[in-house]
Amino acid sequence: MKNMNINTTISVLGPARIPSPLTSQGVTRDGKTRFMKDEYRISVDVRVDRVAGENKDSLLSFEQAGPRENIYFDPSKLKCAVVTCGGLCPGLNDIIRSLVLELYHVYGVKTIYGIRHGLQGFIPKYGHDLIELNPERVSGIQNTGGSMLGSSRGGQDIGEIVDCLERIGVGLLFMVGGDGTLMASKAIGDEILNRRLKISVVGIPKTIDNDIFLVSRSFGFDSAVDVATLAIKGAHNEAEAYPNGIGLIKLMGRHSGFLAATAALAQPDANFVLIPEEEILLHGENGLLAAVERRLALRKHAVIIVAEGAGQNFFEDKDIEHDASGNLKLKDIGLFLKTEISTYFKSKNIPISLKYIDPSYIIRSLPANANDSVFCGLLARDAVHAGMAGKTNLLISFWNNNYVHIPMDASAGQRKKMDPSGRLWQSVLESTGQNLLFNG
Numbered sequence: 355m356k357n358m359n360i361n362t363t364i365s366v367l368g369p370a371r372i373p374s375p376l377t378s379q380g381v382t383r384d385g386k387t388r389f390m391k392d393e394y395r396i397s398v399d400v401r402v403d404r405v406a407g408e409n410k411d412s413l414l415s416f417e418q419a420g421p422r423e424n425i426y427f428d429p430s431k432l433k434c435a436v437v438t439c440g441g442l443c444p445g446l447n448d449i450i451r452s453l454v455l456e457l458y459h460v461y462g463v464k465t466i467y468g469i470r471h472g473l474q475g476f477i478p479k480y481g482h483d484l485i486e487l488n489p490e491r492v493s494g495i496q497n498t499g500g501s502m503l504g505s506s507r508g509g510q511d512i513g514e515i516v517d518c519l520e521r522i523g524v525g526l527l528f529m530v531g532g533d534g535t536l537m538a539s540k541a542i543g544d545e546i547l548n549r550r551l552k553i554s555v556v557g558i559p560k561t562i563d564n565d566i567f568l569v570s571r572s573f574g575f576d577s578a579v580d581v582a583t584l585a586i587k588g589a590h591n592e593a594e595a596y597p598n599g600i601g602l603i604k605l606m607g608r609h610s611g612f613l614a615a616t617a618a619l620a621q622p623d624a625n626f627v628l629i630p631e632e633e634i635l636l637h638g639e640n641g642l643l644a645a646v647e648r649r650l651a652l653r654k655h656a657v658i659i660v661a662e663g664a665g666q667n668f669f670e671d672k673d674i675e676h677d678a679s680g681n682l683k684l685k686d687i688g689l690f691l692k693t694e695i696s697t698y699f700k701s702k703n704i705p706i707s708l709k710y711i712d713p714s715y716i717i718r719s720l721p722a723n724a725n726d727s728v729f730c731g732l733l734a735r736d737a738v739h740a741g742m743a744g745k746t747n748l749l750i751s752f753w754n755n756n757y758v759h760i761p762m763d764a765s766a767g768q769r770k771k772m773d774p775s776g777r778l779w780q781s782v783l784e785s786t787g788q789n790l791l792f793n794g
């Protein structure tokens with residue numbers, strides 16, 4: 355990890371002078387030990403050999419997340435708001451519920467607004483009413499997929515968003531979203547600063563693509579992997595059942611292949627995994643088609659996983675489209691490969707039975723699994739601790755096995771990709787043996 359230019363300094367609205375209610379509520383064992391200090395820091399890079407050569411003073415570290423002994427906001431006067439943006443993700447409701455319960459019961463904040471349908475909810479012309487959130491209102495929502503607040507894509511006027519925050523008197527805003535939301539959060543934070551307002555913005559990273567920079571793992575990813583394994587199992591059963599059976603599965607993953615790679619390791623039935631980080635060679639002796647033919651000759655069935663962002667170079671540049679948020683609309687690599695494979699074997703007069711499985715939105719719209727539910731609770735509680743302490747323009751990240759504060763501008767605008775020489779991808783190569791098939 356090259357960490358030279360990463361900003362690790364967290365902004366604060368002002369001095370934290372109010373004793374945290376966590377002490378008086380007896381949440382801590384001896385009244386102190388549970389509190390984190392800003393001096394508790396987690397190394398950005400754990401590799402001693404990589405950092406040893408650098409000037410010791412330049413050793414980078416992130417502030418550790420967790421409750422602070424003193425807080426900035428007076429809970430009896432504070433109003434909070436929560437918004438969920440972008441694509442759905444398992445665990446959104448767990449996050450909303452944990453934010454509300456922590457604010458309400460632990461800190462005593464009684465006014466919490468739910469903003470409907472992402473950034474649209476701040477803009478009066480859409481007519482989405484605010485939801486008053488309290489423990490009763492969020493009861494049981496963790497058992498349902500999706501987001502109880504809804505979501506949306508598409509840019510909104512940042513000035514109007516901050517006008518709305520001022521109008522309803524919000525002091526602490528939680529923004530749950532992916533890389534796009536992070537850009538929006540940063541812009542909102544900058545506008546708040548311009549207007550010299552005392553509003554804290556805390557981000558909670560969400561994406562099943564797991565591609566947020568400086569975030570080891572985002573919530574919902576584990577649940578999405580779980581569901582993806584069912585598609586792989588199904589594809590394998592179909593492939594094994596028929597002579598020369600081929601199971602082809604397309605999995606989400608816009609720019610990074612984490613989901614495809616991790617699902618392939620979780621359900622190790624795939625013979626080929628194709629990811630955006632690695633170019634696909636289709637034709638010729640070392641191409642995918644010849645490799646699948648070799649696999650069929652050997653074992654009479656084959657399973658292929660393709661991430662939706664892989665092989666986009668096969669499509670013409672001229673009809674590039676973007677969604678409302680400015681994300682590139684991907685062309686369907688799954689259907690493309692289905693046609694290419696069918697045509698290839700037809701031309702060689704080799705009968706195959708090809709089953710194409712696209713689990714599509716199912717992997718992101720179901721409730722979180724147990725592991726993600728635990729994770730969501732931890733992230734949300736740390737988001738509340740950070741916000742109540744007056745910290746702002748940060749996101750809560752899981753990094754080097756710890757929960758940390760990352761300045762939004764350190765992560766926004768960058769993307770985490772799988773390292774082709776790293777452990778995850780190399781494990782996929784070993785587990786599938788695909789390079790042996792590609793190389794004949």
Ligand SMILES: Nc1ncnc2c1ncn2[C@@H]1O[C@H](COP(=O)(O)OP(=O)(O)O)[C@@H](O)[C@H]1O
Pocket residue numbers: 439440441472473506507508509510531532533534535536537538539541560561678679680681
């Ligand atoms: N550079 C940006 N500036 C301001 N708002 C942005 C920016 N990029 C994305 N957004 C907004 O953030 C929201 C979420 O972004 P999107 O890309 O749809 O999802 P995600 O946050 O999951 O990546 C959308 O409403 C989008 O318009």
Ligand SMILES: O=P(O)(O)OC[C@H]1O[C@](O)(COP(=O)(O)O)[C@@H](O)[C@@H]1O
Pocket residue numbers: 440441442507532533534560561562563606607608662677681718
């Ligand atoms: O809802 P849409 O626009 O069809 O989004 C599909 C995309 O959303 C994702 O599930 C997650 O994307 P975000 O991080 O932007 O929310 C991608 O894997 C997928 O490409």
Ligand SMILES: [Mg+2]
Pocket residue numbers: 440532533534
């Ligand atoms: Mg995104």
